[in-house]
Amino acid sequence: MIPYTPPKLSWPKDWFIKLLSLLFALFLWYFVSSEDRVDINVQIPVEIVNLPRDLIISNQYKTSLDITVSGPRGLIRKISPGITRSIDLSKATPGNMVIANEPDSISVPRGVTVLRITPTHITLSLDRLIKKTLAIKPISHGKLPEEYELKAITIQPETLDVTGPQDILGDETIIQTNPIDLSDITASTSKQISLDLKPEVAELIGASAVSAHIEINDKLIEKDLARIEISPTGLTPNLTAKLVPSRLNIRVLIPMVMAKKQSKTLGDLFSATVNLQDLPAGNHDIKPVINGPPEVTIQKISPESVGVMIQ
Structure with a gap:
């Protein structure tokens, strides 16, 4: 009969590290459970993530939440200011979404409990994002x-x-x-x-x-100007000229502001001439030339021609 030999126990190589971790966990549990628990109010931001590019939030919504958390004093004091209420819209479609703010929707350190969230819901109105070119009138x-x-x-x-x-x-x-x-x-x-x-x-x-x-x-207005004197020019020396008539009438299209400023001396802005250069003695019919401001348009000259007797 073969004598019974009990098996040898083999210890893991890292048994010391595992034992040390267990002791540390027990110490931490004891420290946390024995510390005073406190309640505090904290304001955290709402973070919208994964909003589709072709959608936009078209309503005003609460961008922060007021929460009450409870936990050991040491942990509560170290709550990170980076805690947020993250809302994932990766599967969102156009329309209204009512999102409940549940305690488990807010990530807080282990040992800290979320007791209250205000508001309890967030409503988002999602609409298609479009681009338009609008004319300016x-x-x-x-x-x-x-x-x-x-x-x-x-x-x-x-x-x-x-x-x-x-x-x-x-x-x-x-x-x-x-x-x-x-x-x-x-x-x-x-x-x-x-x-x-x-x-x-x-x-x-x-x-x-x-x-x-x-x-x-x-603004242009019509004006009739009478008795504009006609002057001969270019007459050959030693000759004389007689004009019939010696004055003429004109109708002009003139800026109103000019007409108002020169209302009493408007005729002085214009002159009439007949060119007699190289004309021999005798009777001639010559079309007069009207000179005036460049802003003025001559609409009518009466008479259209002037009789000239050169001697």
């Missing part, structure tokens, strides 16, 4: 002084690219400027004009302004 009010007329108002830039929720931008086609006051403009000018934005659009693009170029012209 100038709006004016008031009237130019009566001596002037508006030719054009041009805007730079003429359009504005806006990115935002489809629910806000879907029906938008133009953006208007705030009214441009024309009442005190007497020359073409440029101004910086702010845009008249709806509040929800203003939140997307912020305060914006464009350059408005206001181009005006002098």
Whole structure:
């Protein structure tokens, strides 16, 4: 009969490290369980992660939470300020999402318990993100002084690219400027004009302004001027000339501002001449030439020709 030999016990090579870890865990458990527990209120931020590129949050939502946590005094004091309420939107679709704030949705150190969360829910409105090019339309009010007329108002830039929720931008086609006051403009000018934005659009693009170029012209009026004296020029020496008639009438298209300034001496702005250069003695019909300011258009001369008797 073979005598029984009990098996030899083999110890793991790292048995000392494992034993040391067990003793440390027991010590930590004892330290934590025996320490005073306290409750404190903490404010933590809400962090949105993995929002799809073609979606946007279109509503105002609570960006921070007030939580009450309980735990050993030593751990509570060391709660990291980096604790957040993370909301993963990787599977989100357009529409409203109501997200419950559960205690296990907030990662806190082991041994610390989340007792209360305010608010208990967060509502997010998700909309398609679109980009639109909106035309900018100038709006004016008031009237130019009566001596002037508006030719054009041009805007730079003429359009504005806006990115935002489809629910806000879907029906938008133009953006208007705030009214441009024309009442005190007497020359073409440029101004910086702010845009008249709806509040929800203003939140997307912020305060914006464009350059408005206001181009005006002098208002033209017709005036009849009588008895403009005709002067002969270029007459051959030793000859004399008699003009019939010696005066003429003209109708002009003249800027109103000029007509007002020269109302009593308007005729002095014009002169009439007939060119007699190299003409021989005898009777001639010559078309007179009217000289005047370049801003004035001669519409009619009466008579159209002048009889000239050269002797």
